[in-house]
Amino acid sequence: MKSLDALDLTFTTLSVDGDGIATLSLNRPDKRNALNEATVDELIDIFTVIPRAGVRAVVLRAEGTHFCAGLDLVEHHQEDRRPEDFMHVCLRWHEAFNKMEYGGVPVIAALKGAVVGGGLELASSAHVRVADATTYFALPEGQRGLFTGGGATIRVADLVGKARMIDMMLTGRVYQGDEAISVGLAQYLVEDSEAKAYALARAAASNPPLSNFAICSAISHMQNMSALDAAYAESVVAGIVNTQPASRARLAAFADKTAARVRPNA
Ligand code: 1HE
Numbered sequence: 723m724k725s726l727d728a729l730d731l732t733f734t735t736l737s738v739d740g741d742g743i744a745t746l747s748l749n750r751p752d753k754r755n756a757l758n759e760a761t762v763d764e765l766i767d768i769f770t771v772i773p774r775a776g777v778r779a780v781v782l783r784a785e786g787t788h789f790c791a792g793l794d795l796v797e798h799h800q801e802d803r804r805p806e807d808f809m810h811v812c813l814r815w816h817e818a819f820n821k822m823e824y825g826g827v828p829v830i831a832a833l834k835g836a837v838v839g840g841g842l843e844l845a846s847s848a849h850v851r852v853a854d855a856t857t858y859f860a861l862p863e864g865q866r867g868l869f870t871g872g873g874a875t876i877r878v879a880d881l882v883g884k885a886r887m888i889d890m891m892l893t894g895r896v897y898q899g900d901e902a903i904s905v906g907l908a909q910y911l912v913e914d915s916e917a918k919a920y921a922l923a924r925a926a927a928s929n930p931p932l933s934n935f936a937i938c939s940a941i942s943h944m945q946n947m948s949a950l951d952a953a954y955a956e957s958v959v960a961g962i963v964n965t966q967p968a969s970r971a972r973l974a975a976f977a978d979k980t981a982a983r984v985r986p987n988a
Pocket residue numbers: 752753754756788790791792793794795796797812815836838839840841861862863866868869870871872
């Protein structure tokens with residue numbers, strides 16, 4: 723397996739701080755961080771390595787003023803792809819985004835500007851989405867004469883529901899601000915989405931890694947199962963996670979009343 727340092731990245735950048743918080747930046751601001759084939763290849767490499775590299779949480783951010791403009795439409799136009807070519811493009815997107823969603827390491831997306839088309843597919847593969855006042859969400863596929871190919875039919879429909887997704891694709895409807903939060907496109911709307919994303923990443927990183935692994939993989943897997951199978955899988959996962967040595971000190975602190983209690987927001 724390649725180490726993080728050995729990854730040869732051109733369209734993204736990656737760094738990890740001393741607390742195991744990784745910063746992954748989309749780095750094509752001149753092209754509004756449109757996802758070309760090379761970027762998706764890098765995402766596959768990165769999310770292949772991250773789960774086994776001691777990374778405790780990832781902040782996914784972007785250079786420039788837009789998070790991501792989706793599929794690189796110019797590359798797609800110039801490549802003049804055949805159906806089977808684009809099917810393989812989509813399979814690479816799915817590989818990258820599935821590694822993100824099912825990898826077991828929390829990914830917090832710091833959003834701004836356009837989060838559109840494939841950019842929304844990328845953002846919806848993160849575990850937490852943080853928006854700011856500039857952030858807007860759209861699926862302009864219909865207007866471009868395209869269809870989603872990076873998992874929107876699964877993840878965006880899951881976030882906002884089938885009817886809203888169809889409306890977005892048919893009519894070009896844009897969601898932003900409180901409305902975007904209320905329909906489920908992001909969980910937070912704040913002034914500084916990056917600062918909030920790092921705060922959330924630090925909070926998540928303070929959990930035992932095995933708990934985070936379960937939260938950031940088991941829930942997604944269980945969504946794909948029947949209720950009967952999901953209940954079985956949940957009990958197996960809980961059997962392992964809820965008896966882990968790393969939780970003993972936390973449980974002891976609760977029992978002897980030294981652990982913080984859960985209180986309402988101030
Ligand atoms: C791009 C792309 C792109 C910008 N592919 N090059 N996605 C879309 O339909 C969104 C297309 N983009 C836009 O609507 C706008 O560019 C933005 C709202 C994101 C930003 O607007 P703006 O005014 O800041 O930038 P711009 O002048 O439009 O673009 C600046 C440069 O970025 C320009 O390149 P330049 O070389 O002429 O300077 C643009 O060509 C380039 N650029 N967006 C390629 N998307 C797996 S299927 C997924 C299907 C989809 O994702 S469909 C949705 C596609």
